[in-house]
Amino acid sequence: RVVLVVTHSLTYLDVCDQVLLLAPGGKTAFCGPPGQIGPAMGTTNWADIFSSVASDPDGANQRYLALTGPTPPPPPQEQPSDIGEPTHTSLLRQFSTIARRQMRLIISDRGYFAFLALLPFIMGVLSLSVPGTVGFGVPDPMGNAPNEPGQILVLLNVGAIFMGTALTVRDLIGERAIFRREQAVGLSTTAYLLAKVCIYAAFAVVQSTIVTAITVAGKGSPTQGSLTFLGPTLELFVVMAATTVTAAMVGLALSAMAKSNEQIMPLLVVAVMSQLVFSGGMIPVTDRLVLDQLSWLTPARWGFAASASTVDLIKLVPGPLTPKDRHWEHTASAWWFDMAMLGVLCVGYLTFVRWKIRLKSA
Incomplete structure (x- = not known):
C-alpha cells in the first residue's frame, strides 16, 4: 500500500x-x-x-x-486490447433496482418515515374538527355550521396537497449529485423517474386511504349518490388519491427546480398556501380574472372540484356560500372532466421534471 x-x-x-x-x-x-x-x-x-x-x-x-542521471524514457505503450461492448442493463432491470432502493431509502430514514406515517392521521383528525353533525348531509343554513360539508372538503383538499407535496419535494435535490454520476454511466432517466413515481404514488394512495377512512368514520359518507359505478365513499377516496398523487408530481417539479436544500421549505410553503387559495373552497376563484386562469394549473382546483361534484356541494350548501361553478356540478361529465384535468396535470408536471433532469449534452 x-x-x-x-x-x-x-x-x-x-x-x-x-x-x-x-x-x-x-x-x-x-x-x-x-x-x-x-x-x-x-x-x-x-x-x-x-x-x-x-x-x-x-x-x-x-x-x-x-x-x-537523466530520466529514463517511458516504456513503449502497449496496444490496448479490445474489452468488448459495455454491459447494458435493461430499462426494466434499472426500474426494479431504483424502485427497491427508493423503498429502502424511505424506510431507513426513520424520522422521515415516521412523519409520512403520522401525517395522514393528523390530516384525518383535523377534518373532524369542523363543527356540525351532518357531515356530508344538508346543514341548517341558520345553524352554527351552515357550510360544514364545504369546510370538510377544504381540509381534505389541503391535506391531500400537503401530503403529496411533502412526500416528494426534497427527493430530487437530495440525491442530485449521485443521480448525475449514475446518469453519466448509463442510468436511464426515464427508468429513474418512473421508479420514483410508482413508489411515491403507492405511498400517496395509502395516505389517502387513511385520511378518507378517518373522515368517513367521523363525519359519514357522501349522501347524494354516486356519479360512477364506484359508490360515493369509494368515489371520494379516488378523488383524494388522485389529488395526492398529482400533488406529489408538483413536489417533484419543485425539487427539480430547487438549487439547494435551503430552498425546499420556502417552495413547499408557497405551493401549499397558494393552492389553498386556488382550490376555490375558501376564496371563490370562479369567473375571477387571473385567479380562475391560474387555478387551472393547480391540482387543488380540480381535486376540490371533483370532491365537490361527488358530494354535490352546490345542493348541500346553496346560495352565496357556494359559487355556481360548472365543474362542481353533481354530474358524471363534470366529475370525469375534473379527474381528467388531474391526469393532465400529472403528465404535464412529469414531462417538466423529465426535461429538467435530462442528461445534458457536453
Whole structure:
C-alpha cells in the first residue's frame, strides 16, 4: 500500500520513506530518502533549502539530474486490447433496482418515515374538527355550521396537497449529485423517474386511504349518490388519491427546480398556501380574472372540484356560500372532466421534471 501526502509541513518528514521536493514550475529539486536531503542539498536547514530552490529552480533541477542521471524514457505503450461492448442493463432491470432502493431509502430514514406515517392521521383528525353533525348531509343554513360539508372538503383538499407535496419535494435535490454520476454511466432517466413515481404514488394512495377512512368514520359518507359505478365513499377516496398523487408530481417539479436544500421549505410553503387559495373552497376563484386562469394549473382546483361534484356541494350548501361553478356540478361529465384535468396535470408536471433532469449534452 502506498500513501502519498502533499504538504508544506516539515513535521515528521523523517518518518517518510521518500521525500519529493518540487521547485517552482514543477521541476524536481530532490527525490529520495529523508536522510539524503543534507548531502544532496548541501544543508538540512529548510529555510535555506527553500530559498535556494525558489531563487534558482532550473539550477536546483540540474543539480538533481547531475546526481541521479537523466530520466529514463517511458516504456513503449502497449496496444490496448479490445474489452468488448459495455454491459447494458435493461430499462426494466434499472426500474426494479431504483424502485427497491427508493423503498429502502424511505424506510431507513426513520424520522422521515415516521412523519409520512403520522401525517395522514393528523390530516384525518383535523377534518373532524369542523363543527356540525351532518357531515356530508344538508346543514341548517341558520345553524352554527351552515357550510360544514364545504369546510370538510377544504381540509381534505389541503391535506391531500400537503401530503403529496411533502412526500416528494426534497427527493430530487437530495440525491442530485449521485443521480448525475449514475446518469453519466448509463442510468436511464426515464427508468429513474418512473421508479420514483410508482413508489411515491403507492405511498400517496395509502395516505389517502387513511385520511378518507378517518373522515368517513367521523363525519359519514357522501349522501347524494354516486356519479360512477364506484359508490360515493369509494368515489371520494379516488378523488383524494388522485389529488395526492398529482400533488406529489408538483413536489417533484419543485425539487427539480430547487438549487439547494435551503430552498425546499420556502417552495413547499408557497405551493401549499397558494393552492389553498386556488382550490376555490375558501376564496371563490370562479369567473375571477387571473385567479380562475391560474387555478387551472393547480391540482387543488380540480381535486376540490371533483370532491365537490361527488358530494354535490352546490345542493348541500346553496346560495352565496357556494359559487355556481360548472365543474362542481353533481354530474358524471363534470366529475370525469375534473379527474381528467388531474391526469393532465400529472403528465404535464412529469414531462417538466423529465426535461429538467435530462442528461445534458457536453
